[in-house]
Amino acid sequence: MVLITLKGAPDFILSRCSTYKTDCDEDTLPMTDEFRTILQQRQETLGESGYRVIAMIQQKLTKRRYDAMMESYRAGKSHPQSPEESSSSVLDLNGLPADNYCFIGMFALLDPARLEVPEAVLKARHAHIRVAMVTGDHPTTAAAIAKKVNIFTKEVSIDGGIDKFKIEYNSETQETVAHFLRNTHTLLERHIVEDLTTPTNIKGIKSVSNPRKKSNIFKRLWNGFLYYLRDPNQVKSVKKLDIIPYGVIVTGSDMHSMDEHMWDWVLSHREIVFARTSPEQKLQIVMAFSKRGEVVAVTGDGTNDAPALKQADLGVAMAAGTEVAKEAGDLILLDNNFSSIISAIEMGRLLSDNLKKVAIYLLPGGTWSEVIPVLVSTWMGIPLSLSLFLGVVFCMFNDIVNSLAMVSEKAEQDIMSRPPAIRHKTHLIDWKLLVHAYLIMGNIECFTAFFCFFWYYASEGIPVSSIFFTYASFGTNPPIDKSADELNSILQTGQSIYYVSLCIMQMFNLISTRTRYVSFFKHNPFFGKTRNLTICIGVVFSTSVGLLITLVPWFNSVFKTKPVPVKYICPALGFGVGLFVFDEVRKFLVRRYPKSFLAKIAW
Structure with missing residues (x-):
């Protein structure tokens, strides 16, 4: 005799049974609809508790009949099948009988989800x-x-x-x-x-709508x-x-x-x-x-998950999964932990946020406030308000260190409550960020630096009317009661004032753009979970560079810089505080009215 035993989901294999075994000895009874209903109800009861239910069926065959069935199956496999046969929905049981089995019982498995x-x-x-x-x-x-x-x-x-x-x-x-x-x-x-x-x-x-x-x-x-x-x-x-x-x-x-x-x-x-x-x-x-x-992101660990893992925008395979699944996936979870995906999403959003913050910090000072002096000097004929050397120092030292400090920012409180980025609409540098960086922050910083620059000129007895549209005739037409050396010294001091004012405004820009929507006071860099002491180091470093460039005599003589009178950079402190307050109010309105026009154009 040959004993064939099959296991599988009850709703699939019970249809193959004609009898069932009782609890007493080896007695079998015919499979009835009432008994099938009892089994289905039992399966539903176990399933409602989270159990996976597996049914067991068996059938006894003589050795001669079994060998004949296997021989017939192998012979059928050796001949090519017609398209109708190959597409048939009949389950291939490798030559085993398709029906007349005896139901012998069910067992339940509990595979609880991981706690996280x-x-x-x-x-x-x-x-x-x-x-x-x-x-x-x-x-x-x-x-x-x-x-x-x-x-x-x-x-x-x-x-x-x-x-x-x-x-x-x-x-x-x-x-x-x-x-x-x-x-x-x-x-x-x-x-x-x-x-x-x-x-x-x-x-x-x-896909294309009409390729012809x-x-x-x-x-x-x-x-x-x-x-x-x-x-x-x-x-x-x-x-x-x-x-x-x-x-x-x-x-x-x-x-x-x-x-x-x-x-x-x-x-x-x-x-x-x-x-x-x-x-x-x-x-x-x-x-x-x-x-x-x-x-679409798909997680899976089995061979049967491989097609979906390959087709998804992001296929996430488990390290404990099959090699086929790991080959099909785009990344592999080494700890086999679903919560690691959520951590990766948070980290991805944090990296995107920090890159945006770096961009919105660098663009106002590193491009706008350095390009505008050149354009104004060329088109409006005024002395160049920022020298080439100070512009290079500002980009290579002041801004670089602070931008690196911005990269190490911690996640904001609302980072995991925002909707995901829309793939075909959201970009790292979009029009919202450019408007905020150039038209708002950049113009405020540039205006402040020019204000301090022109204020110093006015205090030296040179009115604005004697500066604009003078080009190469500055100091002679209209005439200014200053020698060439005095005008050159005033220009060098004015350029240093513009540079220091820009550094001060960038420091306020730094603490303002640390967060996109959350208040600075809830995301301060000094203590708590959001502490980022590299911001303080960046501010100290930037201040030290500014003092070194403007106060050390060697730099003054070699690179034509001058010490900066404190009173001429005080307006930068006032405008910087105003910039900070303005951005805090913007963030508050965005949080308070998330569906407003201001929130829609927020970077």
């Missing part, structure tokens, strides 16, 4: 990231696990309701009808399934110019679905009946669970999300 997963899912939700579960478990088990790990939350799915759909075929009208249900009983919509379509947005393939129609020559030239400015990974803008505050469960066996309307309905839910899914269906889910404008 529920909190990590809540952090992802707080960061406006939807977490969908895609599993091979029974829908009841999947729903129970989803509730434990906060994928199904009390506020949305438990209190609001869990949706699902039921597929029926109407033989009279020859139509497939989908009933959208809430909490199993409430009918939301009756939908007639149309022609089934499979999402075709494959990674690396771009050529645009006009000007549009082609413009697109050719933009080609060198665009992000090569930029995707086509797709209007995202409106999210509804409910959960939904979809089983893999129903996915083959879903048309585009049903996909839109399913993926518009805030909380989603896919159960009893195959590797092909996991891939289909990723493609469906991508087609609707979502940036």
Whole structure:
């Protein structure tokens, strides 16, 4: 005799049973509908507690019959199959019988989620990231696990309701009808399934609306110019679905009946669970999300996860997973910890924030306030307010150290409560940042430095009217009662005043741009979790460089700098405080009115 034993999900293998074994000896009884119902109810009860249920069935065969079945199977495999046979949905059991098994029992496995997963899912939700579960478990088990790990939350799915759909075929009208249900009983919509379509947005393939129609020559030239400015990974803008505050469960066996309307309905839910899914269906889910404008990250550790990992925008494989999964993924979690993904998201947002802060710190002083003096001197004929040497020192010493200090900033309190960046709209340097850096911060700093520069000239008896549009005739037309050496000394002192004033304004810019929306007083660099002593070191270093350049006689004689009278840089302190207060008020209004126009143009 040959004893064949199979195990698998009860809802798949119970249909192969014709008898079941009782608790008494070796007695078997015919499998009845009532007994199947009892088993299904037992499976549902265990599944609601988060258990994975596995059924065991067996069948006894004579050795002669078993050998004949294996021989017939091998003979069938040796002949080429027709397309109809190869595409058949009949499960290949490697020559074993497909039915007439005896049910011998079920056992339940409890595979609890790691302790850090529920909190990590809540952090992802707080960061406006939807977490969908895609599993091979029974829908009841999947729903129970989803509730434990906060994928199904009390506020949305438990209190609001869990949706699902039921597929029926109407033989009279020859139509497939989908009933959208809430909490199993409430009918939301009756939908007639149309022609089934499979999402075709494959990674690396771009779709065009009409490839045969050529645009006009000007549009082609413009697109050719933009080609060198665009992000090569930029995707086509797709209007995202409106999210509804409910959960939904979809089983893999129903996915083959879903048309585009049903996909839109399913993926518009805030909380989603896919159960009893195959590797092909996991891939289909990723493609469906991508087609609707979502940036998709997939985690997995098995070989069956490899297609979805490869197709996703970001495939995250586990270090303990299979080699196939690790090859398909874009990165590997060495600690096999889901919460590490949330930490990586936070770190990515922090790096993006700090790079923006560095840019908005460098642009006002390092470009705007140094380029404007050259332009004003060229176009309006005034003496150059910032010498070449002081401009180089400002860029290479004062700004560099402070910008490096900005890189080590800690994350702001609201960094994980902001919506993710929109892929085709958000850039590191966008128009919002440029407007704030140049038109606001840059103009304030440049105005302050020029104010101090012209104030010093006026105090030396040289009015503004004697400075503008003089070009090479400065000091002679109109005449100024100063010798050439005196005018040269005044110019050198004025340039040093402009340089020191700019350094002071950049220090206030530094402490203002440390945060994008959070107040400086809640994110101070001196103590607490947000402490960043490199900011203090940068300020001390910048001050030391300024004093060294303007007060040391050797620098004065070699590089034509002068000591700076303190009273002429006092306005920079006042304007700097005003700049700080202005930015604090801006941040407060952005926090208080997050949907206002000011918040929309905030960098």
